[in-house]
Amino acid sequence: MESRTLHALEFTVAIIGQTLLLAAGWGFLGTVFVQNPLTAPDRLADFIYSKPTVTTWIVTLVATVVSVATATFLSIAFKEALRHRMHKSISLIHLSGGIALTRNSFVINFRHLIPTFMTLAVFGLTKLLVSSWTALLTPTPVIWSVDASGWELDLTSTWFESALQQELAKSGVALVRGNSTEIFNLDGVLSGIAAAQYSFGYPGIFNFNGVKYNISTGGVLPAVPGYNGTTELVSNNNTGLAFAGGQVPTHLHVDFTEGQTTQGQSQNVTLQQQGLTANVTCRRSNSTADSLNYRSSFNPIPIPLDDGTIDYWVWVWNITGDCIEGQPSVQHYVTRSNSSTVPQTSASGFLPFVVCPYPLQQTGLSWEHFTVVMNASWRYGFLPLTVCEINPLVTISL
Structure with a gap:
């Protein structure tokens, strides 16, 4: 009675274990196909990425344990099937094939090809269990494209x-x-x-x-x-x-x-972004028409010392040019001099320029094109009248 109980318990464990293993394997495979891809949590993904050798060892160990368990449960199932089959008469080749299956082996008899091929197929599948479970459980990097x-x-x-x-x-x-x-x-x-x-x-x-x-x-x-x-x-x-x-x-x-x-x-994340740039073309000009009728005026402001004497003068310049867009353009500059009437030309260079259209003009103009005229003076007097055409652009970048 005790022998029958152990036999029934062994057979029950084999059935439940094999069912759970099959359910786990097919469930995991189905989840991978449904999720597409099945991504790991951040901590697990970081561990897999930083320690690939340990990850491979763990996956191989788990695959080996699952494969041995599957082969053991399958052997118990074949043993139970052979026991029931032996209640009736059975040929020697079929008995040899059943015994080979319970031992995870095979028979070769060219006069009986069907038992030979069947035992070879089962033997091959059981030997591939380790590599199959390893391939199924081994994590791999994937590229996951989603719409943003x-x-x-x-x-x-x-x-x-x-x-x-x-x-x-x-x-x-x-x-x-x-x-x-x-x-x-x-x-x-x-x-x-x-x-x-x-x-x-x-x-x-x-x-x-x-x-x-x-x-x-x-x-x-x-x-x-x-x-x-x-x-x-x-x-x-x-x-x-x-x-x-x-x-x-x-x-x-x-x-x-x-x-x-x-x-x-x-x-x-790949983003399409806009930027601001400009096409700038500068040329040397000897035409008085390009000078925009330059006009300059200044207001000297004294900078005194603590005792009341004047240390130096700050000249606040107003540079004016006539823009074809309508309103004159005015630019403001600051220079330094030791006099209120004579600029300090020997030690300073002056590079004033006028921008058209006038930056503070708000009506009757387009911001798609700018003209900048520079008229050098003093130590920069060797520079010619320079005219620059500026066309702002909106760039696109990924």
């Missing part, structure tokens, strides 16, 4: 123009654009080593209002897709568009399949 949608700032749209006009009306044109220009200003970030590396193909990164930008794309584009700015408001004396950074793109939504989440080792 969102709202991005279009510099060429009427909505952007309308929003910009509202900002100009609210803040004042002078506060947003600025109505003065430094005599000469070379951005330190783009000079020296940075400029030399940029000429050899290295990225040119600079900061503006707390956000990093990359000029290597031919335009001014954010260097990073995520938020890299500041929440502080910009001061009123900044020139250019008054902003303090932001997230690119805004309101990003990724269309994942229902039930899937973004997880794994890394994520790469």
